[in-house]
Amino acid sequence: MEGSQSKKPRLGETQFIIPATDPFLRCASLILPWLNPQELAAISLTCKTLSMISKSLTSGRSLDATRSLENLPVPFCNAVDSKRYAYFIYTPFQIPASSPPPRQSWGSTVVSPAIRVKSVLDSASERGRFGVSLVDESGEKRYGCECQRCEEGSCACLSLAGVEEIANECGSGCGCGLDCPNRVTQKGISVRLKIVRDEKKGWSLYADQLIKKGQFICEYAGELLTTEEARRRQNLYDKLRSTQSFSSALLVIREHLPSGKACLRINIDATRIGNVARFINHSCDGGNLSTVLLRSSGALLPRLCFFAARDILAAEELSFSYGDVRLTAGKNRDNKLNCCCGSSCCFGTLPCENT
Numbered sequence: 001m002e003g004s005q006s007k008k009p010r011l012g013e014t015q016f017i018i019p020a021t022d023p024f025l026r027c028a029s030l031i032l033p034w035l036n037p038q039e040l041a042a043i044s045l046t047c048k049t050l051s052m053i054s055k056s057l058t059s060g061r062s063l064d065a066t067r068s069l070e071n072l073p074v075p076f077c078n079a080v081d082s083k084r085y086a087y088f089i090y091t092p093f094q095i096p097a098s099s100p101p102p103r104q105s106w107g108s109t110v111v112s113p114a115i116r117v118k119s120v121l122d123s124a125s126e127r128g129r130f131g132v133s134l135v136d137e138s139g140e141k142r143y144g145c146e147c148q149r150c151e152e153g154s155c156a157c158l159s160l161a162g163v164e165e166i167a168n169e170c171g172s173g174c175g176c177g178l179d180c181p182n183r184v185t186q187k188g189i190s191v192r193l194k195i196v197r198d199e200k201k202g203w204s205l206y207a208d209q210l211i212k213k214g215q216f217i218c219e220y221a222g223e224l225l226t227t228e229e230a231r232r233r234q235n236l237y238d239k240l241r242s243t244q245s246f247s248s249a250l251l252v253i254r255e256h257l258p259s260g261k262a263c264l265r266i267n268i269d270a271t272r273i274g275n276v277a278r279f280i281n282h283s284c285d286g287g288n289l290s291t292v293l294l295r296s297s298g299a300l301l302p303r304l305c306f307f308a309a310r311d312i313l314a315a316e317e318l319s320f321s322y323g324d325v326r327l328t329a330g331k332n333r334d335n336k337l338n339c340c341c342g343s344s345c346c347f348g349t350l351p352c353e354n355t
């Protein structure tokens with residue numbers, strides 16, 4: 001008898017089996033993954049079948065925020081309210097600003113393993129395509145290191161004395177390949193993570209395994225904006241936040257140039273298009289992540305990368321400091337947000353960016 005019992009699906013395992021012969025169902029299962037939550041909710045009201053497909057998609061979406069674009073799935077976990085996932089377009093790396101944001105298929109259970117593998121490979125080549133490159137159109141290297149290949153796990157231009165000191169990685173301007181040990185941050189996420197709902201802070205990124213001090217976690221990926229566009233969007237986000245529960249993820253990085261006279265400003269907006277880093281919350285004590293501005297040889301702009309600042313236990317929240325609240329005190333007074341980081345040195349308000 002034991003063998004004949006059908007196994008009940010566990011939570012999040014709902015699968016809608018689509019008969020290969022039914023053209024309506026096959027069409028619906030191809031189109032629905034491209035819809036956003038509002039569109040999905042609307043279409044699921046039209047008939048029982050579409051309602052079942054959209055329930056199955058919602059389950060699929062909550063199992064992996066990365067849409068198979070990273071090496072490992074990053075699930076949403078919510079024991080607080082009924083939200084199953086946060087909706088945004090996933091990119092594993094920086095991309096030029098996109099308006100309107102593109103559509104992206106998400107949550108389909110009919111994706112074959114071959115397509116999953118292909119999407120990961122595509123993301124690796126896209127990383128190169130969108131990277132602002134200093135290699136000229138003929139492919140001739142203009143900048144970059146001289147290494148042609150790396151031997152026995154070491155690269156001639158490796159300068160990995162400690163996490164804080166990483167400032168350069170090999171890149172498209174180098175002769176070495178993706179297996180070069182000086183390309184730690186270009187291979188995607190390789191530690192288990194999960195996105196957990198918190199009553200006060202909203203979605204929060206957590207470790208789902210022990211992460212050793214110095215391990216790479218992820219980069220802050222999103223749309224690269226001009227300062228003018230960053231200001232326009234920040235105003236819009238401030239307005240949206242004052243009328244509804246809305247969470248933005250626009251990060252402004254300022255890199256002071258060695259002369260001390262100029263400052264390079266990079267605006268990365270992960271609100272509409274981003275990666276899992278958009279779920280990292282602020283902590284007034286600096287949190288458990290160190291941020292490193294990393295320049296890959298051949299790329300014009302640096303990338304902001306997160307590393308473990310100490311050993312991080314499984315089920316610990318990942319956090320970093322968004323900035324010094326004392327420096328932003330008085331700015332954007334109407335838009336202050338309460339900080340709930342819970343650290344003993346909490347200032348009570350989140351640092352705000354005066355874009």
Ligand SMILES: C[S@@+](CC[C@H](N)C(=O)[O-])C[C@H]1O[C@@H](n2cnc3c(N)ncnc32)[C@H](O)[C@@H]1O
Pocket residue numbers: 086200201202203204246247248249250278279280281282283337338339340341350
């Ligand atoms: C980059 S997002 C982080 C992910 C966000 N929690 C979510 O649900 O999408 C930044 C926003 O998260 C919330 N947040 C981050 N750190 C917080 C903290 N320490 N206390 C309260 N809210 C926080 C704020 O709403 C902030 O605008």
